[in-house]
Amino acid sequence: NAGVTQTPKFRILKIGQSMTLQCTQDMNHNYMYWYRQDPGMGLKLIYYSVGAGITDKGEVPNGYNVSRSTTEDFPLRLELAAPSQTSVYFCASSPDRDGGYTFGSGTRLTVV
C-alpha cells in the first residue's frame, strides 16, 4: 500500500500565481487533513475533511481552499500565492477522529 501520496514534492511559485497541491490515500480513511509546518512552529491545521463532500476550516485557512469529491482525494488550492505561504505542506489521513495520523511525504513550497 502506498499510504498517503502527495505531489509535487517541491514547487516555486511567483507571487499571485495559483496552484493545487494533490493528496491521495489508499487506506479508505474517512478523515483527511492539511497541515503546514514552519520552522520551529510545529504543525498548523489548514483544513480537514470527515468524509467525501464534507470539509471544514482549521486554525489557518485564509488563502487556501479544499474540496473532497472522493474518499481518496483531498486537494489543497492556493489561489493568489503570497510569500507568507512559503512552507512545507503535509497531507494526512486517519481512520477516525482520534486515531493516529498517516502523513504524506510533504510538499516544499516557496513563494517568491
Next chain:
Amino acid sequence: GQQVMQIPQYQHVQEGEDFTTYCNSSTTLSNIQWYKQRPGGHPVFLIQLVKSGEVKKQKRLTFQFGEAKKNSSLHITATQTTDVGTYFCAGPGYSGAGSYQLTFGKGTKLSVIP
C-alpha cells in the same frame, strides 16, 4: 482553545546517554499521540496512549501518560544516532477556531553526538 506545550525545544546528547521530552496540555485529553520526524522527512506515528497512568514501551522508548491525562513523556534509553529527529506530542481537542483537531506541540529536536 487547546494548547499543547513541549519541553525542551532542543536537546543535544552524547550517544549512549538517555533523553526525555515532556508534554503538557491545557485541557484533559482523551488520548495522547507521539510522532517522530526525521530531518527532511515527514511525521511518523509512534504510539497512542489512552488510559490514565498508562506506560508503554517500544524497545528503548518508554511513553507515559499522566494520571490526570494532561501530561505525557517520552524517554529514550541509551540514545543512538538513529534516534535523531524531532519528537512531537499531539492531543485531540477543540482549537480556538472551534475545529476538533489534533493539536501538536512544537516538538523537541534531538541531536545525538557520536
